[in-house]
Amino acid sequence: MTSALTRSSAATIEGPPRTRLESLTGLRWFAAFGVFFSHVAILLPLPYLNELFILGTAGVTFFFVLSGYVLTWTFFDNDTAPKFYWRRFARIWPSLLITTVAAVALLVGGQLWPTEGGTALVWWTVATLLMVQAWFPSSFQSDAVPHTVSWSLSCEAFFYAVFPFVVRPIVRRTLRQMVMIAAALIAVSIGTRVWLWLANPQLTGENWFTSDLYYFATHSPISRVSEFVLGIVIAAAVRRGWRCPVGLRTATAVTVGYFAALWAWSWSGVWPTALAETANRGSIVVFALLIAAAATNDLAGRRSLLSSRPMVALGQWSYAFYLIHFLVLFPIAKHAFGRQSLYDFPQPTWAHLPHVLAGLVVSVLLSWGLYRLYEYPLEKRLRAMLRREPKVVTPSPGAEPSM
Secondary structure (H helix, E strand, C coil): CCHHHHCCCCCCCCCCCCCCCHHHHHHHHHHHHHHHHHHHHHHCCCCCCHHHHHHHHHHHHHHHHHHHHHHHHCCCCCCCHHHHHHHHHHHHHHHHHHHHHHHHHHHHCCCCCCCCCHHHHHHHHHHHHCCCHHHCHHHHCCCCCCCHHHHHHHHHHHHHHHHHHHHHHHHCCCHHHHHHHHHHHHHHHHHHHHHHHHCCCCCCCCCHHHCHHHHHHHCCHHHHHHHHHHHHHHHHHHHCCCCCCCCHHHHHHHHHHHHHHHHHHHCCCCCCHHHHHHHHHCHHHHHHHHHHHHHHHHHCCCCCHHHCHHHHHHHHHHHHHHHHHHHHHHHHHHHHHCCCCCCCCCCCCHHHHHHHHHHHHHHHHHHHHHHHHHHHHHHHHHHHCCCCCCCCCCCCCCCCCCC
């Protein structure tokens, strides 16, 4: 970025290029795929692979950074907050509604974990549909929360709320200022996690997942907003004319190498959970690089596997896949192996593999149906209710962030 820092920063925010960044849509599938396997590690663990699969939780980090990037890339100064909020509602809420109803039906029907039901179930269902559950630490530990993965949408709702107020000041910064903002955001994101661990030495790998600290570090909208804003800064820099000097292949190799190194490190037997969580948060750096490289690749008119039709289609289905997959995996684990609790961690066995593959196939088929028959058509109808949209090239279906 050094050479780009000397360029003129007189560009306005009215007329940046609006090239469709199909590679970013393709990348969404890999992020959702990682989240799927992180839940496989909990529900249907496989020998030797569990430590790798757990790292798939970083897929949510990718979605948060990507969300800030795409919203900024498609932002126009003549847009208004009410119109922006309506488009975000049209994008994410209909699928949240139908999958939450399905989750409640499965929970009440005894197909998920045992729950006390009653008032608690009603409360957490309403909180889920209002996208506020992530503001309550108890949401992570209550068995009355019907839709466990929807916490990230609660974070996204907060990100959407602040977006109209932060995007304009950021896109008007110089490239040099953007570099400093990005560095500060990365330092805050990683530093917060390190500080939380150093300030709470009593936590161990055994009690980490049931602590309020775990909730704050992983689920709180406040602790995750830096990832979203980092995406805004990267997109603002690209709008200013900066291009990632690292090619897409190199950025992909760096990302793969990063997670391969974490997987190898986890096998050392001396890797504390604190360092594991801190390193996982460090993925924002490689994800920022990967997103910038993919965007630069598309802007240069170069094709890639990520922008191929199959990958773009999978990326379009990724939001539905994210919402559906846990509702598929848990009933499989329950009926095939007697899984009862979210915190009943079974031993890894290859007997789980056929059930993992079945869960993957069923989840992909259901996500395809949900996207084609419900999500995309309903989003189009809801968007059409706006009298006038900002004049911008319509992104390809599913190109906008949904998590």
